[in-house]
Amino acid sequence: AQSVTQLDSQVPVFEEAPVELRCNYSSSVSVYLFWYVQYPNQGLQLLLKYLSGSTLVKGINGFEAEFNKSQTSFHLRKPSVHISDTAEYFCAVDNFNKFYFGSGTKLNVKP
Amino acid sequence: EAGVTQFPSHSVIEKGQTVTLRCDPISGHDNLYWYRRVMGKEIKFLLHFVKESKQDESGMPNNRFLAERTGGTYSTLKVQPAELEDSGVYFCASSQPLADRRAYEQFFGPGTRLTVL
Helix, strand or coil: CCEEECCCCEEEEECCCCEEECCEEECCCCCEEEEEEECCCCCEEEEEEECCCCCEEECHHHCEEEEECCCCEEEEEECCCCHHHCEEEEEEEEECCEEEECCCEEEEEEC | CCCCEEECCEEEECCCCCEEEEEECCCCCCEEEEEEECCCCCEEEEEEEECCEEEECCCCCCCCEEEECHHHCCEEEEECCCCHHHCEEEEEEEECCCCCHHHCCCEECCCEEEEEC
16 A cells, blocks of 8 residues: 655744755555645645656756655755745655545745 | 636535535546545545546545546535534545646645534
8 A cells, every 4th residue: 555654744944944845655666756735725736746757856936856766755845945835735646546645744934 | 727626615514414515627637536634634535537437436435425427527525414524625636638647647626625513
């Protein structure tokens, strides 16, 4: 069975600081990996995805993630966050069209 | 292009009542999915339609939940009778036919927040 672990439920960070949101998954097969963001009172929006190819994936709003097969990780990073990045972030793994999500990480960017 | 829409955005009902949630996927998306998030936990898969057929309903919690997608367009998720533990946010998502896996993405709606009192 697939599972996704987001190690931090909340991450407070000051504006313009770098941030890393951690995600580990378990899978015995090839995976497709995704990061989604949910801004307050909105739906889930795709940030980036890894399907194949380069292990460093760039997404929208300056976010990037690195797929590490040996460590079964797909951590999300941004070198300098903005107040507008305050949201909840979800890591997901796709297994034959069924998404398995982590429990989410709330990123709180402080001025 | 309109995104995935869900109705209602919020619903408050009493235990034992019936509630029907609706999802309108992006036009042309054959795949439609229902997910649920309970009390800040992970978002869990409920079921997957391909057009009007249920492809995978392994996540449906019990027989109080009934999902339909007549005509392969919009979908409804009915909970009857509702229980306290059914409270949560119900998300709908849709995706294109999977001929080109490189384009694969599920597009999510804003969710319906269901509160059962």
